[in-house]
Amino acid sequence: MDTQKALDDLRTCLGQRLSLSKSDLDLHGQSESHFPLSPPDAVAYPETTDEVAHIMAVCARHRVPVVGWGTGTSLEGQSQAFSGGVVVDFSRMNRVLDVAQADMVARVQPGVTREALNEELRATGLFFPVDPGANAALGGMAATRASGTTAVRYGTMRDNVQALEVVTAAGEVIRTGTAARKSSSGYDLTALFVGSEGTLGLITELTLRLHGQPEAISAAVCAFDSVGDAVATVIDTIQCGVPMARIELVDEDSVRAVNAYSGMDLTETPHLLLEFHGSDTGVREQAEVFGAIAADHGGRGFDWATMPEARTALWTMRHNAYYAILASRPGARAIVTDICVPISRLAEAIEETRADLARAGVAGPILGHVGDGNFHAVLMVDMEDEAEIARAKSASDRMVERALAMGGTATGEHGIGVGKLGYMAQEHGGGWAMMGAIKAALDPDNILNPGKLVPPRT
Template sequence: MALAELVDIERNETGIAAVLDALAGQFGDRLQTGRAIREQHAHSTSYIPAQLPDGVVFAESEADVQAVVRLCAAHRVPVIAFGTGTSLEGHVNAPGGGISLDLSRMNRVTTVNAEDLDCTVEPGVTREDLNTHLRDTGLFFPIDPGANASLGGMASTRASGTNAVRYGTMRDNVISLRAVMPDGRIVQTGRRARKSSAGYDLTRLLIGAEGTLGIITSLTLKLYGIPQAISGGVCQFPSVDAACQAVIATIQMGIPVARIELISALGMRSLNQYSKLSYAESPCLFLEFHGSESGVAEQAELFGQIADEFGGGPFQWTKVAEERTKLWKARHDAYWAGLALRPGCKALTTDVCVPISRLAECIGETEADIAEHGLVAPIVGHVGDGNFHVLVLVDGENRDEIAAAEAFVGRLNMRAIAMDGTCTGEHGVGQGKAGYLVHELGPGLDIMRAIKTALDPDNIMNPGKILPRAQL
């Protein structure tokens, strides 16, 4: 399916002009229409072409969000929420023009309830800012997608990351939300109680909706105690299959690993070159353990024994914070390290997730596919929960290369779905994955369409995402 088929939406020129005029009077210089800033708010860190909004409004309060949504609803003009712009599937593009609603100035930590292990934040707070704020409380927020993303955006895309195997995803760590709905009403989806049987789970409905059902204005999040001790390190393996088998054994033995990340041989080469490391250029696992001083040592030793059974090792681990920080900084820089393998090229970055029993098979078939088609594509993965990413490097001016990369992603998506997995473990759907939902969800897609139509009959909330326009 060509990308253009997913994003062609007719513009409402009259409505857009009316909304821009009204916003200029209400927001003054907090409405920006210059091309450079509009390009920034359609920016994608992938190859997907940017589609610019007609104006950008910098919201500073929930009332600002409500005012913008009400204006857009009255004139049937698209409104697209924007956090930090780190999403990967064209989520912030404006295929029908309209208003980009920048929430970065809504960046206050409203409350921290240390006794209850929760906090409430505005959507523009980033995960790093929150953990800096929490530093003196002995608590932290564990979801770490790599980029310093906004928490509103992380909820909207149902993000996870390196810590998901231990702490879960955003779905598991958001207690409740406040959101402005398409008609301008403000909805609170729940209270601070850790569980509830009161009606439909509106919180989970909005988590992962990518701004297509409402715009999040406040989040109440679970917090965790900072571990007494942390150990981590790197272990090389003779093959991806051996590394995956070690992951499966680790999970099945119940070792409470906090992070367990796979880097392919090509990925290790890129990390060594980019981050000035000297690890073996073979498949490696990066691991981290959280707990007591004795507990993290025991967990590391147990993993070392498992690795040895599959031909891996030695497992080089440490409790020294500076060494662990260097290791995980390199892991988080994997995207930029991968780009450096083909300077000047763009990245088609994609992810899938399968049951861990099928992980080795899925990655093995994917590596064979990459080799057969001559692609340059390092693999990294949050393999403790069966999730892995492929960074396909393409010449953005070469349509044949882009077509070959898109065909590869299509095969990868269908391979994961055939293994009872998903076409996206954490990137979200956006524009890039929309065509595969029918294969994964079948009639469930009709239910999603019915919910979208009921809540947003004029299709103003981030149109062209998740559900292709032709399916609305």
């Protein structure tokens, strides 16, 4: 590896768009989660696919690691350069290239954020539904196979990415997928790169599936005496075929935190936050069915919101829950858990987790996308207290073991990075080695986001 020669070559191409300033390196070396600062050697700001290809070719020639960067909102260390090298920041590749209304697709560069795309789509009657909470870049969302609050109805990034343009480890530009809605032509390379966390290539363009903006939207919040009652309501609602657009759980500890942070006055018990999309009649009928089911499980305090401002306030509160929880213990950092289980086991998984955290003396408010069995415990720790960190990490390990024993997964949406690397063999068995073989075939020098997702090279 000859980092200096690579940087000299890149400076010729990028000029001032290759940054070596300490502030820039530190900004691109940090995480929203508990991982330590790990600055790269340089940050590159390409503006075209050709420039990305040149960056990759130079780094391949000098065997310098390359890490993609969207907005830096990943939670398992995916965008941190733990091996040094060059971080490729896609913030200048932020154009919506084309919106094909008749085909209900949009072509975008990877630095476009989900909010920027939906702003661009406002006059078309279409929208892009995947909502992970943070205003993440769409390239990063594809790389981590993100999902979020709307996945129960609209699916995850896996379901909404139709085609990609990717720069490989050798600097070659390839296209996966087509403008057609389906294909039986060869391996599904689009699906391979979605969720690969930048270990197989850098995404430089995405073709995304769009959806029609609903005629009517209704949101609500409903309180329950227990998490079990709330989850039973979700299961019954799904089994009745009610097409919820969002259905989120916050436990009493999370409610306490968001009340203090957002000025809400919710009762300090578990709550479901939900939203219905459809026609005026359909939304009203869905709400009535849900209300009857919730009442059977002790739901109370319904607060329905049809005005956009009220809905926005509700979902802003939910999206800010992570920061509200952190604010409830000033100075703490978060070990963010992300398990997903079959929905029939969800209440059991949550209650066992809550009991385990109480025994361990670890603060961990719980919230989650209960419509698809995914929940998070935000484990707050003092990073100076090694004993507390150890207790939290042990509790996180037990959460994953519990999820796997129930037929679930170590991560429903945050991905692997380095944070969940230790669980891959247990979850995938020999399949993990196969992932490593694919990585070795496409990136033989191991320069694309090394140390993440796949087995370490020996």
